[in-house]
Amino acid sequence: MPPAIEATGLTKNYGDLRVLDALDLQVAPGTVFALLGPNGAGKTTTVRILATLTTPDAGHARVAGHDVVTARPRVRRAISLTGQFAAVDENQTGAENLWTAARLSGLTRPAAARRTAELLDRFGLTEAGGRLTKTYSGGMRRRLDLAAGLVRGPGETQVMFLDEPTTGLDPRSRQELWEIVRELSDGGTTVFLTTQYLEEADRLADRITVLGKGRTLAEGTPAALKARYAAHRLDLVAPDEQAYLRLTTLAGPTATHDPAALTLGVPTDGSAAHVRELLDALDPGRRDIARFTLHTATLDDVFLTLTADKEPSHV
Template sequence: MDDFGIHATALTKSYGALRVLDGIDLAVPRGSVLALLGPNGAGKTTTVRILATLTEPDSGTARVAGHDTASERTLVRRSISLTGQFAAVDELQTGAETLRMMGRLCGLRPRAARARADELLERFGLAEAAGRTAKSYSGGMRRRLDLAASLVARPEVIFLDEPTSGLDPRSRQDLWDLVRELRADGTSVLLTTQYLEEADRLADRVAVLAGGRIAAEGTPAELKSRVAGHRLDLTLASRDAYDALAPRAARLAAGRGAPATEELTLTPEELGLSLPTDGSAAHVRSLLDALDPDHTAVDRFSVRGATLDDVFLTLTGAAP
């Protein structure tokens, strides 16, 4: 167990008749990043709240930073940090005041709190804005300050619940770099996100939540291989063409030896179909001939590598 920052077994949680978690297992080795994916309402935030000791599970066990979340809550809370979906900073305090206050709350002496605040302001690119109140910060700066505040006590485990929601691309990239630094420093990170590119770039492993259970877990490459190494994306010429080819495509996908729902992706609003392929010209040509022998139904096609979007759609049936 000492090798894991997070280790949870058979966690369940219900709210009335709604079963949110139905026996999930999670393991995050120390110094690694696990991305937890799932559609809205899948239980991602509930999982984080249980592991952070903010909510009790109905059953199951969990250890975080080597401590039991039920019997050693105080030790868990001393070892973790949680950054929620929205930056939680006092707009009337300056960046420096916020971090110094957090240092004092974490038990640092005044001189040590100032030194830690200065260190984090520099690391997060906020040194020049240290004397400005947070209300004058941009959204990206507030998010960086929020994350800096969560690292004052040097946590062993950090929970990031959709940390880049609402950020512009540059701020998102900056936060990605910070997560990579945390991992390099040996911090265990549990990341929930709606951005599948984010999970692909940052996570050592990805777990997909669906129906209260872990539908799949593995490295991004392993999960992408489950829905084929390549995909053939088709845009059809008309609604009639879509209605005619969709059943035919389902039969072709099922012929690969897996249920069609695990191989075929349909986007009817865009008249789109996506099928697995080995990526070779011969196989692409054979699929096109089988689907559209008259060469009239397919308007456009492209071949690409499988992505986590494909994994997400295949395993959850939901839009990412």
Template sequence: MTTHASADLGIHAIGLTKSYGDLRVLDGIDLAVPRGSVLALLGPNGAGKTTTVRILATLTAADSGSVRVAGHDTVAERSRVRELIALTGQFAAVDELLTGTETLRMMGRLAGLSPRAARTRADGLLARFGLTEAAGRTAKTYSGGMRRRLDLAASLVSRPEVIFLDEPTNGLDPRSRQDLWDLVRELRADGTTVLLTTQYLEEADRLADRVAVLADGRIAAEGTPGDLKARVAGHRLDLTLTNRAAYEALAPRAVHLDPEELTLGLATDGSAAHVRTLLDELDPDRTDIGRFALRSATLDDVFLALTGADR
């Protein structure tokens, strides 16, 4: 990659490896995230998503490879990188004895803001995250969603160039999750680079400019959500079977399974000719398939096909 291209990247990782004893967690990870864009990092539990985030955020050292974040080397310029990034983990990390106001003002002072600037920044973030009415209460009185919002607000006090969101909507109710989605869109519009790990594939589909699928310590695929869905299958033919034997016979070919409803999904190009061919091939006697429906492929299909995760 040229120097000019590298300068346009908010995150640039080459050949990252990491092992814990005999366990190889990362086996040569490459990432290139343009400034002001959102990358969603997907993968099953234990795939190495959090390890990757910790390396990029300077919290864990890679065994080999190189990383530049916000244009700076994470080893040689570790302190500078930390000034330019923010990290929100899977669980809200706030001091329960401090009020919302105290938390954000403290973070502002730690970020080098004057007392007046810290107050202004705190008030603005409390309003942005819908916490103004609760600002004078200690965090121990907050609901889980409110604590998550306060945690996110604290991570934005310093106006980071790059923010790492490690499963940020874990445990949030649908309304709070939607609010966070809106925040990610605002961050991107403001030019912030966002790396998002998530177990909610709809979240990645809606928010990410690009998606990277992590499996067995490697990037199994990377591209726009549309590109990845087209790679696995442009469409999916969902079949509801009339009996368990027919369901089990077709299950190995499926990209989606619902054993309770005896429903499974098969890859198809979506054309009438291909759908008819599949139906005739799979149920020549027309007794095993009770219903069928054609739908667009989803990131769920991509995830299952590329990671081999349990369906």
């Protein structure tokens, strides 16, 4: 199948500031794709270009098979965009917000009423549907915002753009939105996600691209990125300075050192067999290691490694 999103050489300048620098992207249909990067990396600009809200200075992009510049109306009929802040009318009820969105999307009055009821049920808002949205919690507003993006019905929204959708939400609301995103993907919708929560990308994304200064620093699956750019580490705590010195001698040059805490960090593949092997090799008498902790590779490690002014690279 052709990509749901395909971009080649996307470039965008604001005055003398280059926000995107020949960015390439490819997103498979029906998947969750996460775009990560520090503030100012170009994430929101990328979303705005792909959602036809901003025109690139150079490069080309197609969304749902349509060019984002020459076929804007077709792109807009195939996508939904949820920005960083919930765009709901506080002086309308939840049901009125959805009904209005459905009518603006071209649904008849009966069809809009049916779709409103379906979405209120799907997003767990049926009981709150008759309340003004000014009384909603942040999580409820976010769910309503997502629901409004799907008023055209199953299959009509091919690509959903979510620009930092869980910013400011409590952990429970964030978990609820994660479930909704996964349901959308399972139902065939392609989800393009930007986020500052690396755990979110790790949990949801099938593929990730990390941006830095408008350029691709790395791309791949979460597992591939962690395998390449982050490492498991076995942290060993010695009971006293003498034991610490003995461990240091045996650990070799790849170990990290924290003399104040009497702690060594030793690279490992994370497997139980390798951990046992390291413990036996470094402390054969079983008296120099008071305790140990296995630090598993995370996307946080990947992110910190890649955004520390590294040269661009790819997985």
